[in-house]
Amino acid sequence: MVCVSCLTCMNVCQNTDMSQGGVGIDLETSLGYLLKEASSALRQAMEAVLRPLxxxxxxxxxxxxxxxxxxxxxxxxxxxxxxxxxxxxxxxxxxxxxxxxxxxxxxxxxxxxxxxxxxxxxxxxxxxxxxxxxxxxxxxGGMTPADQSAAFTILQSMIHSLRNENESA
CATH class of the missing domain: 1.10.10.10 (Winged helix-like DNA-binding domain superfamily/Winged helix DNA-binding domain)
Structure with missing residues (x-):
């Protein structure tokens, strides 16, 4: 279920009872929101170092x-x-x-x-x-090589799962 407040980040709503005016997802625990925030922070940091160039x-x-x-x-x-x-x-x-x-x-x-x-x-x-x-x-910087490898594998798995879902829809 996707609620209107979640459409901007396309997160699956954690709150199944939206009839009571639920706010949708808990941004503190939403992995989708966290990924979007990380993506935004990465883009801002990249823009900052590329701007002088x-x-x-x-x-x-x-x-x-x-x-x-x-x-x-x-x-x-x-x-x-x-x-x-x-x-x-x-x-x-x-x-x-x-x-x-x-x-x-x-x-x-x-x-x-x-x-x-x-x-x-x-x-x-x-x-x-x-x-x-x-x-x-x-x-x-704060990740061990094992953490980096695990993060890489996890992110690839997420991408693969989402792309396969889109192809079968």
């Missing part, structure tokens, strides 16, 4: 994706960076004008214009990666 998290994500998978399309980059195709298209145009990426003027096949990092884009990415890595190190 004149970069956003989406900008950094796009460069990182292209370094790992050269030639991705606009749609593939949008999915990987968790933004709309339209937002990614605007970003790619800006990155292309700024010299961080290159795209062929004509698509080699169909409508897809593969994108690649330029040498300048690789230099920008190297600086951003160091900044983002410092945030991740800070985030994991």
């Amino acid at each position: 004149e970069m956003t998290v989406t900008h950094y994500s796009c460069l990182e994706l292209l370094a790992q998978r050269p030639g991705l399309s606009n749609s593939e980059l949008a999915r990987g960076a968790f933004v709309t195709r339209q937002s990614m298209n605007v970003l790619l145009q800006s990155l292309e004008r700024g010299g961080d990426v290159s795209r062929s003027a004509e698509p080699p096949v169909g409508k897809v214009r593969p994108t690649r990092l330029t040498p300048q884009g690789r230099r920008s990415l190297a600086k951003a990666t160091a900044a983002v890595r410092s945030v991740e190190v800070r985030m994991l």
Whole structure:
């Protein structure tokens, strides 16, 4: 059961008696809410270290994706960076004008214009990666290697469970 107050974070309501004006979930014990809060804190910390580099998290994500998978399309980059195709298209145009990426003027096949990092884009990415890595190190600072491994496994399991649920719906 999902209550109206839970729709913003898509948590399953812990309070099954919403007819009595229940508030939905207890935010203090909601794992979904805690994950959203952690995600928000991580994004804020990343934005703070990327801002001096004149970069956003989406900008950094796009460069990182292209370094790992050269030639991705606009749609593939949008999915990987968790933004709309339209937002990614605007970003790619800006990155292309700024010299961080290159795209062929004509698509080699169909409508897809593969994108690649330029040498300048690789230099920008190297600086951003160091900044983002410092945030991740800070985030994991209070965890043992075993805790980190367990957290990684648990988060992967959650993602897998949610994606499988969405595919079967």
